[in-house]
Amino acid sequence: MPAPLTPDAPRLLDALATGSAALLQRRFWSNGVNQLLEALGEASGVSRVWIFQLLERSASGVLQDYVFEWVATPGYRQLTQKRFRFFTTAIDDPEYADMVTRRARGDAHTCIVSQLPNGSLREHLESQSIRSMVTVPIMLNGQWWGTLGFDDCEHEVAWEGPGLQALTIAAELIASAIYRHQLNSRKRQVDLLQRVAACGAWEINPASGATWCSSGLLATLGYPPDYARLPLRRLLAHIVPEDRRALWMLLRHCCGVCNSSCRLDVRLIDQQGEIRWHELVLEANYVSGGRLADIAGLAIDISQRKQGEVQAQTEAEFDELTGAHNRRGMVRYIRELLDSQKCQRPYLLLLDIDHFKSINDRYGHPAGDVLLKTLAKRLAGELRPDDCLVRLGGEEFAVVAAELGEAQVLQLAERLRNCIAEDPFVLNALPGIGGTLNARKVSVPMTVSLGVATMMPGGSVGHCQSMAIAQADQALYIAKESGRNRVVAYWQR
Numbered sequence: 001m002p003a004p005l006t007p008d009a010p011r012l013l014d015a016l017a018t019g020s021a022a023l024l025q026r027r028f029w030s031n032g033v034n035q036l037l038e039a040l041g042e043a044s045g046v047s048r049v050w051i052f053q054l055l056e057r058s059a060s061g062v063l064q065d066y067v068f069e070w071v072a073t074p075g076y077r078q079l080t081q082k083r084f085r086f087f088t089t090a091i092d093d094p095e096y097a098d099m100v101t102r103r104a105r106g107d108a109h110t111c112i113v114s115q116l117p118n119g120s121l122r123e124h125l126e127s128q129s130i131r132s133m134v135t136v137p138i139m140l141n142g143q144w145w146g147t148l149g150f151d152d153c154e155h156e157v158a159w160e161g162p163g164l165q166a167l168t169i170a171a172e173l174i175a176s177a178i179y180r181h182q183l184n185s186r187k188r189q190v191d192l193l194q195r196v197a198a199c200g201a202w203e204i205n206p207a208s209g210a211t212w213c214s215s216g217l218l219a220t221l222g223y224p225p226d227y228a229r230l231p232l233r234r235l236l237a238h239i240v241p242e243d244r245r246a247l248w249m250l251l252r253h254c255c256g257v258c259n260s261s262c263r264l265d266v267r268l269i270d271q272q273g274e275i276r277w278h279e280l281v282l283e284a285n286y287v288s289g290g291r292l293a294d295i296a297g298l299a300i301d302i303s304q305r306k307q308g309e310v311q312a313q314t315e316a317e318f319d320e321l322t323g324a325h326n327r328r329g330m331v332r333y334i335r336e337l338l339d340s341q342k343c344q345r346p347y348l349l350l351l352d353i354d355h356f357k358s359i360n361d362r363y364g365h366p367a368g369d370v371l372l373k374t375l376a377k378r379l380a381g382e383l384r385p386d387d388c389l390v391r392l393g394g395e396e397f398a399v400v401a402a403e404l405g406e407a408q409v410l411q412l413a414e415r416l417r418n419c420i421a422e423d424p425f426v427l428n429a430l431p432g433i434g435g436t437l438n439a440r441k442v443s444v445p446m447t448v449s450l451g452v453a454t455m456m457p458g459g460s461v462g463h464c465q466s467m468a469i470a471q472a473d474q475a476l477y478i479a480k481e482s483g484r485n486r487v488v489a490y491w492q493r
């Protein structure tokens, strides 16, 4: 009996070089695998090169699928045979059991069929006219993913040494191609998910300052999707300063109680200065001693939701005609003012238009509406951005002013009274209105009376507000009774 052949290692190494280049360059990894099998098949002179993918393994058998094949001549083709589609092989032969155990461990297996003991493995190989076989497992992350096999139906080949090592390298190359393909698929899925959910992912290591942002988040912030790492400081600068402070406070709190997840709405500024609301979903990992190891999470674009919320809040808290706050808006303003502890004793100025009924009667209700709007504008022009102008209803307005002393609030009230009284309002009156025959501009002098009271905190915001309104109302009543177009403070009655 002739001695078994030995593989031509240099040719196999050449084939590896050609095949690995194909694996790296081919757009579809499966085309690269086919090319590698072809190069190896031709270099080794075997009849068939194949890959089985392992689908299930139990003590009694293995379920595999025949997924790749190269054949020296069409007669050796088996991939198309039904019996190799999702086929189960029973482990009923010690030789086969040993081979499965080796493959699962990541070890190669070689055999010359005529030297195998009788049993199902030998029968199985003989039924395929195989004279020698070598198999190398394809290991993915330490797990047996599948098997790369070489069948020789013509010769007995003793697979060993550099030739066998070349096949082991081929299996590793295939594993890395599969792994790359899996990662690319995951990346595509994650990108799709992020696009569909309008969110980006990020990760920060607070100790090293290392950051990672998904391409979606980078694009949101105005960077190219493949931008190199953003330094932590630069990344944080994309959060509006006020929200950054809120984020630090939240993180400090989370660290204090070793809370692992939290959420916060923040405004992100992109490179062009455009601001969009995002919900940050954070997941924090701690090491022993409660020290923060890393934080990761999502930034979900919620600008549309926020727009809706702002619109709903505007509708609920502002007067449609004048744009001033309504009562509900005033309650929120007072609550926030008292909560912020910026001001312990706000003042309430109650303001009522004098003889508005006669103005309405003379020029008509629509003209009265125009006057109310213009009046609100004039009042707002006298206020600081932090003050709150309220239309309580009809021709009655209020101003909540913070951080003022008694003398200053009376000066403010006088200023408001004066800004209405000093210049008559101008109306585009229609013919017949206000005794006019032609459409023309008419001058409408108006005055307002004001009652001023202090808001005394303590109890609920509602109680504090009603008390102040009642007192300011008493002062306003006195202002009206004593001739109108004047200011009366509750404490001066």
Ligand SMILES: Nc1nc2c(ncn2[C@@H]2O[C@H](COP(=O)(O)OP(=O)(O)OP(=O)(O)O)[C@@H](O)[C@H]2O)c(=O)[nH]1
Pocket (backbone or CB within 6 Å): 352, 353, 354, 355, 356, 357, 358, 360, 364, 365, 366, 367, 368, 369, 372, 393, 394, 395, 480, 484
């Ligand atoms: N145009 C217009 N008028 C309104 C609106 N709400 C209330 N008014 C009118 O405001 C007038 C208030 O009249 P009164 O309460 O008698 O008070 P006044 O005429 O301003 O007299 P004094 O307050 O006593 O100086 C009424 O004619 C109401 O119809 C509004 O939204 N638009």
